[in-house]
Amino acid sequence: MTRTVPAPEPNVETQPFWDAAAQGKLLIRRCNACGEPHYYPRALCPFCLSADTRWEEAGGTGAIYSLSTMRRGKDAPYTLAYVVLDEGPAVLTNIDADPDDVAIGQRVRVGFVATEGGPPVPMFVPISVSG
């Protein structure tokens, strides 16, 4: 990642997500009432508004739904993307790879990238054919 990544600001609703990120784990949130998973995580389920929700560790793999590589500005190039996790939720993220080697539909795996003085953030890298 050539770009310096600004630090996210954890809050009381999402602190466990960032604590897990520091240990290399990607958490999503799942509702015990309706069963739906979601990301970004909320205390109350965005499908039924139940407060009975729990943290769940995601497998960390998924596929690129769409992407766009910024070609202008001091941070360019970097690739903005949605990755749909195998558990279902889509994650707005960056693909930390050569922009010419990424495409919609590609399988990717999470990796955590250091930020400026905050917890690391989940970005994704392509899963190699052999891996």
Next chain:
Amino acid sequence: MTIRNKAFIAGAWEHPTRLAPDKTTPQLHAECAAGVLADAGLSLTDVDGYFCAGDAPGFGGLSMIDYLGLQVRHVDSTDTGGSSYILHVSHAAQAIAAGHCSVALITLAGRPRSEPFRGMRMNAPETPFEHWVGATTHNSYGMCAARHMHEHGTTPEQLAWIKVAASTHAQHNEHAMLRDVVSVEDVLASPMISDPLRRLDCCVVSDGGGALLVVAPEIAKSLKRPLVAVRGAGEAVKGPRGGMNLDLTTSAAAVSGPAAFAEAGVSPADIQYASIYDSFTITVLIQLEDLGFCAKGAGGRFVADRNLISGVGALPFNTDGGGLCNSHPTNRGGITKVIEAVRQLRGEAHPAVQVPNCGLAVATGIGGALGQRHGAATLILERQ
């Protein structure tokens, strides 16, 4: 209750400036207010309702109402980004139909070329998860274009036709920032900004503003201006909803558009002129599909068939040059969409782009970020 024929747009005014280093933003709002009152033939004391959005300096409508010297009995500062002002016309018509005001003033103004960008809202719930990804409007809409190309085979050449149509119209607008007619080849030769969107797929950045007056029927009929009725309206907000409802190829206009057509009792085939929010070429293409001017996935062919060019195609659009060539004041293009639709319905568009006997028009817009969360608003307007 319907708003159909309960309110009329009696004033529509676009500020001629595109660069205003020597004025303040409140001053531009006031100049727009003065301009629209003169256009309608009304005065400051006639205004009893005020509508503004996030571009208005200060606290909701409070600062601007006091600055402008208004005395109102209805206020609405709903902010759905650039679509706000299209939505405001609908809300104003509702307020007028309910008797809560009779002359509603809507203003927009700002100076993105002359003032530093104020930045995103850091207290939004998504901010800790999204602010570090480097999202701008360009790559947010770029993801929508990339997905549309992936699902439907849409091409950069097809998107370029939207800019070609806008530039064909802008050549006649003395205030337009970009008046040179461009070709598909010109668009494809412009620098890549964020894949697959190139510089000429993007709207301009302009200082400026605009204003509208929405009034009760008896007031509209007492004025000397042509009658432009609000015939139908719709609005919607869409986001990825926990990442489970992500769909970048369909906008909230798929809800606001059909709602507006249903209230108006007309179909897309009846529309003679369309103002379509054009922050980027892809924004236009997705709305054309969502409003039903063509099937989902057929937008590329629709625009490449020159349908958007006035005097040539079936659906003349953005005859002022739109955001792509004319103006995109304070990065919010909703109000200029309504203004050009009113010009067309009054027969006051430039003669080279005026739709003959234009009786029915649509103005539709997207605000926020199409790739993340956005609002849509659609208006059906009728000359009476």
